[in-house]
Amino acid sequence: MRRVIAATLLLAAAGCSTAPAEPATDSTADPSKISWGPCTDIQRPDGEPPAKQDASVRCGKLAVPLDYAKPDGEKIDLALIKLPATGKEKKLGSVVFNFGGPGASGVDTLDQAAKALTVLRARYDLVSFDPRGVERSSGVRCGDGAEMDRFTSLDTLPPNETTHKALEAANKQFADLCQRESGKILPYIGTANASRDMDRIRAALGEPKLNYVGMSYGTQLGGVYATQFPKNVGRMVLDAPLDPTVTFEQRTIAQTRGFQKAYESFLRSCVKNTCDLGKDQAAADANVGRLMNQLTTKPLQVNGRELTQGLAATGVAAALYSELTWPFLEQALSEALQGRGEALMYLADSYTGRAQDGTYSTQMTSFPAITCVDSAERPDPAALRRTEAAALKISPLFGSEGSGGLCRVWPAKGSDEARHVDATGSAPILVVGGKGDPATPYEWAPKLTAQLKTATLVTYEGEGHGAYLSGSKCIQGLVDSFLIDGKVPSKGTSCPAA
Structure with missing residues (x-):
C-alpha cells in the first residue's frame, strides 16, 4: 500500500534499494533459465550495504517477454534472489515471496527478512523478485x-x-x-503481467506448483495468479489481504x-x-x-x-x-x-525510499505505475x-x-483484468487478516476469501500491517504448518495479539 516504512521491524512492507543490481550472468545461458550469481548490491533500509552478506545467498536474472501478446518479441530481465534451504530434512522445493507495495523490492526485503524465516528456510529455498517496473526489473x-x-x-x-x-x-x-x-515499460507493467512473470519464475525454478507467500499488495498478485493458473497453485498464503474489487x-x-x-x-x-x-x-x-x-x-x-x-x-x-x-x-x-x-x-x-545521498528507490514511482495500470x-x-x-x-x-x-x-491506459479474482480449481489457499491493520483493513479479508472460492480465513486480533512477520507465534505457527505440512486451519481460527 502507499504508506510503507522500509525498516527491519516492518518486514511486511517494502524494502529499499538505491542502485540497479548487477548479478552475475552468463550470456550463453538458456534465456528460460535463471542465471544465478553472487549478490552485489543488497541494500539495508537506511541505504547502506549490509555489514556482512551471507555467501550462500544468490541473485539472478530471468528474461521474460516485455509484451505477452508477442512472447517471442523483446525481453526484459527480472531480478531475483534465492536463500537456499538450510535444514537437513527433505527439502520441499521453493517458496516465492512478494512483500507488497506495489513497488516493494523483493530482492532487498527477502534478504532483510531472512532471520524471521528460519523455520521455513529449513525446508524450502526462499525466493523473491523485483516485479516488472520495480527497481532492478526495469524500474520506473x-x-x-x-x-x-x-x-x-x-x-x-x-x-x-x-x-x-x-x-x-x-x-x-x-x-x-x-x-x-x-x-x-509503463503499458506493460501491472499485476496481470507480473502474474505471468511469476509462472515463468515457477517454471525456471523447476517447480511443478508455485508455493507462494504474498503480503499486502502481494495478496492481489497471488489472487490473480490463482485465477490465471489455478492448476499451478501449490501452498499459497495471502497475508494482509487487499480486496481488488474496491x-x-x-x-x-x-x-x-x-x-x-x-x-x-x-x-x-x-x-x-x-x-x-x-x-x-x-x-x-x-x-x-x-x-x-x-x-x-x-x-x-x-x-x-x-x-x-x-x-x-x-x-x-x-x-x-x-x-x-x-x-x-x-x-x-x-x-x-x-x-x-x-x-x-x-x-x-x-x-x-529516499537514501541519505538524496537518491530514491522506485518505491514511490512503481506504486502509481502499477496501481494506475491495474484499474480502468x-x-x-x-x-x-x-x-x-x-x-x-x-x-x-x-x-x-x-x-x-x-x-x-x-x-x-488501465485495465480491470487484475480486479477480478476467482481461484476455482486451485489447491487450498490460506488468507490471514488483521483486525488492527491500518493499510489493508480487516473488512477486506473475508471479501477476498469469498472471491477466491478455495480460501480459508485466519484472523489476527493484533495491531499492525501484516501478521506473519508481526511476532505472533500463533500466526507464524499456523502459516508454517500450512506451508510445511499442508495443514489447513479450521474455519473461524483466530490468534490473539502478539
Missing part, C-alpha cells in the same frame, strides 16, 4: 532526486483551491516525467479509516503512561494537530531540507504500520513539537473532491483524494 523512474523531493514534500493541508491546484500541477508534472523516462474512492475511505484507527490506538497507548505528547488522548491529538498546522506555514529545517506538513504526515503514517515503532513515533512527534524534525524526516524518508477507473475532479471531503471527515491528518488524482492523468 520519474525524475531525479530534487524532483522527487518536491513531489514527496507537497502539503495536503489546508484542503483549499490553492492546494488542489498545486497537487493537480504536481501530478501532471510527475506523470510527464514518468512517461519521459519510463514510457517504454474503487479508488472505497479504498481511500477504508484506508483513511484504518490509519485513523491505528493513530487513535497509538495515542491511547501513549497516554496510558507518561506521554510526551499530552496528558490525555484529546490533548495529545490537539498537539499533533497544532504541529501539522504550523508546518504548513513554517516547515522545520532538517539538514538543509524542510520538514513540511506533507512529509510529517507521511512519517506519522509510516510508523503506524507496526506497534513496535510506536515508541519511536512518540519520540519523533515530541521532538518536532520542540522544533527538531530529524526523526519525523527519517520516518518519511523510510517510506518514500479514471476519476473526474468532482469524484476526487467528493473522496477527499469524505476522507477528511474521518481524519484531518490522513484524509486525501488518494491515488485517483494521479491515475486520472496517467499516460498508460
